[in-house]
Amino acid sequence: MNPFLTYPTELLILVFLIITFLQSAIDKVIDWSGNLGWLKGHFEETPLAKMVPALLMTVLITEMAAGIFCALGIYQLVGEGEKTMALYGAVLSCIALLMLLFGQRLAKDYEGAKTIAVYFIPAVFLVYLLQPL
Template sequence: MKNFLTHLVPITILAFLFITFLQSALDKVFDFKGNTVWLKQHFENTILAKQVPILLGIVLVLEFIAALGCILGVTFLIYSGETYVATFAMFISCITLLALLFGQRVAKDYPGALTITCYFLVAIFGLYVVNA
């Protein structure tokens, strides 16, 4: 219980990121074709247009790694107080969100980029808190 209370803020942020990335990854797995069709339209006038399927696969892998890292980070924080896994999870979450932000900026989807920025602020704050 002591580790849980000591690491309450990063645990909560990791739980938030876990839910975010797991849901997003599962959506891609169960509707890869639908996501590909939508993203091809989203990126049709950009340099990323022909790479949508491979980029979607890369984002899917990053999201699964981030989700797995988040749940493992929570586990390590609670049971041992160890922060290395949580740090990795926060960092890979930031990298994943930066990749998504890049795509939104290339597509000139500024409202979408703003939404990702909100998630990024949570992740970067978590990275800061877990290493403070």
């Protein structure tokens, strides 16, 4: 059976998450100092102020892992019909988004938090789709 016809929703959301998280992680690597400077200002009035570099690295690693697992998930889903790696990628994507949401809410950036919610919806839907029956 053709996996592109069997799993079209899963594959499309996986590609969406790959683009979202690999682009974000690559941007953090390429412009580390710019991201760090902006985030230090964004969180200067929060309890996270002194932890921004460590938290940025944590988010970077989580986003990179999410993107890689989503890519491996596409390979595994198309090649073997297996969903394990895709599920790991979807769960890591949700975790990354929850970390970002927590930060935005703590910084009282409610508009930024709303934007993250838009990304969370397809990610959590993918977790639902990939659950073993």
